[in-house]
Amino acid sequence: MTDEKMSRRDFLLYAMGGWAAVGVGGVLYAMYKTWEPLPEVKAQATVSFDLSTVQPGEFKVISWRGKPVFVLRRTPDMVQCKDRSVKDEYTVVMGICTHLGCIPNWEADKKIWHCPCHGGEYDACGKNIFGPPPRPLDVPPFKIEGTTIVLGEEGSEYKQMKEKGLTT
Amino acid sequence: MKFIDWLDERLAVRELVKVMLTEYYVPKNINFLWSFGVLVMLVFAILVVSGIFLLMYYKPDAHLAFDSVNKTIMMDVEYGWLFRHTHAVAASIMFLVLYIHMARGIYYGSFKPPREIVWITGYILFVLMSATAFTGYLLPWGQMSYWAAQTITTLFEKIPFIGPDLVVWIRGNYIVEDATLTRFFALHVVFLPLLLIVFTAIHLYAVRIVGSNNEDGERYTKEEKKHGKGIPFWPVFMAKEFFVMSVFLIFFFYLVFYQYKFAMDPINFQPADYLQTPMHIYPEWYFLAFYEVLRGFFFSQNLGLIAFVLSMFIAAFLPWLDKSPIVSGKHRPIYKVLFWIFIADFVFLTILGKLPPTGLYAWLGFVGSLIYFAFFLALPIVSKIEKKKVAGGR
Numbered sequence: 001m002t003d004e005k006m007s008r009r010d011f012l013l014y015a016m017g018g019w020a021a022v023g024v025g026g027v028l029y030a031m032y033k034t035w036e037p038l039p040e041v042k043a044q045a046t047v048s049f050d051l052s053t054v055q056p057g058e059f060k061v062i063s064w065r066g067k068p069v070f071v072l073r074r075t076p077d078m079v080q081c082k083d084r085s086v087k088d089e090y091t092v093v094m095g096i097c098t099h100l101g102c103i104p105n106w107e108a109d110k111k112i113w114h115c116p117c118h119g120g121e122y123d124a125c126g127k128n129i130f131g132p133p134p135r136p137l138d139v140p141p142f143k144i145e146g147t148t149i150v151l152g153e154e155g156s157e158y159k160q161m162k163e164k165g166l167t168t
Numbered sequence: 169m170k171f172i173d174w175l176d177e178r179l180a181v182r183e184l185v186k187v188m189l190t191e192y193y194v195p196k197n198i199n200f201l202w203s204f205g206v207l208v209m210l211v212f213a214i215l216v217v218s219g220i221f222l223l224m225y226y227k228p229d230a231h232l233a234f235d236s237v238n239k240t241i242m243m244d245v246e247y248g249w250l251f252r253h254t255h256a257v258a259a260s261i262m263f264l265v266l267y268i269h270m271a272r273g274i275y276y277g278s279f280k281p282p283r284e285i286v287w288i289t290g291y292i293l294f295v296l297m298s299a300t301a302f303t304g305y306l307l308p309w310g311q312m313s314y315w316a317a318q319t320i321t322t323l324f325e326k327i328p329f330i331g332p333d334l335v336v337w338i339r340g341n342y343i344v345e346d347a348t349l350t351r352f353f354a355l356h357v358v359f360l361p362l363l364l365i366v367f368t369a370i371h372l373y374a375v376r377i378v379g380s381n382n383e384d385g386e387r388y389t390k391e392e393k394k395h396g397k398g399i400p401f402w403p404v405f406m407a408k409e410f411f412v413m414s415v416f417l418i419f420f421f422y423l424v425f426y427q428y429k430f431a432m433d434p435i436n437f438q439p440a441d442y443l444q445t446p447m448h449i450y451p452e453w454y455f456l457a458f459y460e461v462l463r464g465f466f467f468s469q470n471l472g473l474i475a476f477v478l479s480m481f482i483a484a485f486l487p488w489l490d491k492s493p494i495v496s497g498k499h500r501p502i503y504k505v506l507f508w509i510f511i512a513d514f515v516f517l518t519i520l521g522k523l524p525p526t527g528l529y530a531w532l533g534f535v536g537s538l539i540y541f542a543f544f545l546a547l548p549i550v551s552k553i554e555k556k557k558v559a560g561g562r
Contacts, residue, residue, distance in 0.1 A: 005209070032337075034335055035338070035339060035340055035351065037339075037340050037341050038340070038347065039335060039348065041340075041341050041342070041345075041347070051358075061443070062445070064344060064345070065342035066341060066342050066343035066442060067342060067343055068443055081301070089259075099469065100319045100322060100449075101318055101319050101322040102315070102445035102449065103443065103444065103445045115445075116445055116447045116448075117445060117448065117449050118463075118524075118525055119446075119526060132466060132469070134469045135227070150345070
């Protein structure tokens with residue numbers, strides 16, 4: 001247990017120090033876990049939405065994880081975007097400005113999203129076309145099941161988009 | 169008299185009073201700018217007292233917070249409005265007083281040897297005070313409260329690897345929500361004030377050891393200050409300090425009773441709505457300069473963020489950026505000019521921070537941000553020039 005170089009007193013000191021370190025580690029871990037989201041919050045991780053309820057040209061906002069998700073059913077007179085559509089003529093993007101997290105407003109006459117905070121603009125595909133936003137509106141993780149979209153799960157369409165680097 | 173003896177035997181109060189007050193000497197060659205330390209303490213005391221009374225009716229809950237402030241405290245509680253306005257105005261004025269206190273330190277070289285610890289603890293106090301202001305700002309749960317917290321916590325997303333997870337961890341939710349409010353409440357009411365008191369104690373202890381600086385940056389021994397070069401902190405220095413405090417309080421309560429609106433953002437009288445961003449989000453005036461540095465590098469968000477963090481912390485490194493042997497700005501012609509450019513730039517950035525960041529303003533913000541950093545980066549060069557001057561003999 002103790003070698004010749006270590007006196008009984010040293011051993012006790014190290015043992016106490018080690019045990020105290022374990023205790024401190026445990027306390028810090030508990031504190032860290034205390035700040036994690038509650039189970040009820042984590043449970044709202046996925047949301048389903050029926051895309052067919054949106055009329056052509058109509059814009060809807062749904063709530064997912066407390067954040068707004070924009071659903072836009074584009075009409076032929078809007079910008080076309082093959083790559084960033086979750087399905088046919090549907091644009092589904094996070095309604096959060098990629099600049100500083102404000103919520104852009106849909107301006108139906110100009111067919112753009114305009115962010116009120118610092119003047120950023122996005123086209124109907126969610127691409128940043130003006131102002132400080134550094135990238136297009138993010139596409140949330142989604143899965144397509146017929147006409148229903150499930151937010152919060154990564155389906156095959158989302159994975160393909162992600163590989164091409166189009167989700168952010 | 170008997171009681172004092174009894175106490176002295178047990179607590180050595182006479183020795184304590186000597187060390188802290190009657191035999192602690194302040195140099196004579198100081199001006200009214202040296203009053204601001206005591207004023208910071210005064211405002212802190214006002215904040216603590218008014219805060220405790222607000223606490224008696226405030227409800228830290230996302231559903232109840234807004235009404236507990238804007239209805240219960242403001243309309244129902246007798247003199248509740250007085251405590252709220254006092255707390256809001258004191259929070260704002262705290263930063264005015266702090267900035268003057270810090271600028272005094274920068275101009276007269278109060279960060280130079282042997283006062284580095286005074287400067288560092290002071291800077292930690294400034295950061296803690298900023299954190300206290302930020303966490304407290306969320307508590308009324310109005311629109312500005314909410315979106316200020318939302319945007320500032322979003323900044324953490326940019327930290328490599330852990331960013332997105334860290335933001336969720338800080339908020340306790342995917343967005344700023346009830347969990348965020350309750351933890352900010354805990355930080356604002358207990359944790360940060362406690363740290364502030366601890367660091368204030370260290371700050372004052374450090375000042376007792378090295379003594380106050382003075383206009384000429386001269387070094388005096390305790391004996392020199394005792395015999396002609398200084399005055400006792402108590403009662404001589406504090407006597408004038410009470411006068412300064414009285415004048416300050418007249419100004420302060422004039423603001424509380426007649427001009428309190430400057431500390432109350434109208435947008436914050438709308439309850440928080442996480443699906444609706446206000447047209448313009450801006451921090452309170454005392455963070456505008458740093459906010460403008462964040463926006464100043466408008467062509468690169470990452471640069472802006474790095475600059476923002478740097479701008480908040482760079483002044484802490486003054487003792488190592490400025491190695492000049494001359495202490496006081498009074499005897500440093502080049503430094504004097506740079507100092508006033510820096511102050512003017514800080515005011516300039518503050519004004520710009522309130523203006524929309526478009527066209528010319530964006531460029532002005534960029535230039536202003538560069539000037540801000542230029543001051544600190546020029547200091548090593550100025551130090552070199554002054555070292556030569558001193559070595560060459562004046």
